[in-house]
Amino acid sequence: MIKNLTFERLRKIKHVIVFAVILLTAVVVGMLNILSENNNYKPDNKTSCWLVGNSCEIGLAEGTLTVVMDRLPTIEEQIPLTVTLPEGLQLDSAYIEGVNMFMGKIPLPLEPENSRQWQGWFMLGACTEPTMQWQMVVQIKNRPEPVWIFFTTQM
Structure with a gap:
């Protein structure tokens, strides 16, 4: 029993x-x-670019969006940058996140310099990956689809 x-x-x-x-x-x-x-959008050649040197351009219907960094992105250093939008567009928000490793969302505070240019800076954390892939996501006001800027850093 x-x-x-x-x-x-x-x-x-x-x-x-x-x-x-x-x-x-x-x-x-x-x-x-x-x-x-993160969202329902997937980057394509029309809404994304890879950073070549310290800049990249994306051709939008309204004109060219340009991102220029003062120097190549490196970890644990302040990197100033300028985002230039086509005439008539305004920046809504921007952030950076890791692609091949979760590093959280790094806010990208950008302040308007004039009607087309926004300036700010960012700092990337170190990780265990020898080559880290990153994406900057730039949301433009009144556009449902953001633009993506891809770049890498080396350990």
């Missing part, structure tokens, strides 16, 4: 453990999907 109760109890415990593992897996997968979906 005692062996029967113990076996029956063990079987119920196994069922609870299996259910808990399935539930935990579903929650983790759901959270990863939520965290990985």
